[in-house]
Amino acid sequence: MGLTITAQKAEQIANGVWQLEMSPHEVRLFGAGAKTVGPRSVLLLKNYKFDEKASALSFDLEDAIALNIGTQSEAIAVSAIVQPQKVVAAGGSPVSGVVFGPGDQEFLSLAKELLNPPMAKAAAALLSGVRERSVGDLKRGKARNFSDTPDNFWYVIIQPQIQQLSITVRGTVDHFEPVADLPIKDDRGNTLFKLTSERDVPAALKMIFHAKRKHFH
Structure with a gap:
C-alpha cells in the first residue's frame, strides 16, 4: 500500500x-x-x-x-470515474435511483453560483423531480440556457437578474392550459412559464411531464 x-x-x-x-x-x-x-x-x-x-x-x-x-x-x-450522486430531497431524505449527468451537474453548479440559496434549492428540487421520472442530461447552450437531451422536451434558462428560472416546454399554450397552475405564454409555438420559488416545483413538474415527447414515452 x-x-x-x-x-x-x-x-x-x-x-x-x-x-x-x-x-x-x-x-x-x-x-x-x-x-x-x-x-x-x-x-x-x-x-x-x-x-x-x-x-x-x-x-x-x-x-x-x-x-x-x-x-x-x-x-x-x-x-476520473464519475460515481452516481446521491440526491437529497427538500426534506433532507435521499432520493434513490437518481443520477445527475455532467450537464445536470453544471446546471446545479451554475444555479448555486448565480441564484440565492432558496432559488438554488428550487432548481435542485426541480431537476431531481425530473430525473426521478426521466433519464437524460441537460446540455448547456451558449449562455445560461440548458436543454434536456436527448428529447429536448423542456428547456430552462437561469435568470440571475430576477432570481428566476424561465422554462419552455414542448407544446402549444392550448395543450398546457388544462394542467397549468402557473401563468403561461406562447414561446414560438411552445409554452413558457417561470419558476419563482420552491413552491412552484410541483406545478412546474406537472407541465414538464405534460410536454409532447419524441422519445421515452
Whole structure:
C-alpha cells in the first residue's frame, strides 16, 4: 500500500469535483512535470475516499496525477470515474435511483453560483423531480440556457437578474392550459412559464411531464 494523502477542508462542488487547500509544493508530489498555468492547481484522481462529515478527501500517492501546478494554495481535484450522486430531497431524505449527468451537474453548479440559496434549492428540487421520472442530461447552450437531451422536451434558462428560472416546454399554450397552475405564454409555438420559488416545483413538474415527447414515452 502506498502513501495516503488526506486533504482537509475539501469542499465538494459537484459530483466527483472538490475544491481544497494544497500548496504548489505538495501538488508537485503528484507530477513535477505538470504545466504551470494560473493560480489554481488541478489534480486528477483515479481512486479516492471522501468523508463528507469531516470534509476530508483521501487518496493514495499513485492514484493522483497533477494536471496543473498553480501558484497559490488553491486546488481542484477531479475524479476520473464519475460515481452516481446521491440526491437529497427538500426534506433532507435521499432520493434513490437518481443520477445527475455532467450537464445536470453544471446546471446545479451554475444555479448555486448565480441564484440565492432558496432559488438554488428550487432548481435542485426541480431537476431531481425530473430525473426521478426521466433519464437524460441537460446540455448547456451558449449562455445560461440548458436543454434536456436527448428529447429536448423542456428547456430552462437561469435568470440571475430576477432570481428566476424561465422554462419552455414542448407544446402549444392550448395543450398546457388544462394542467397549468402557473401563468403561461406562447414561446414560438411552445409554452413558457417561470419558476419563482420552491413552491412552484410541483406545478412546474406537472407541465414538464405534460410536454409532447419524441422519445421515452
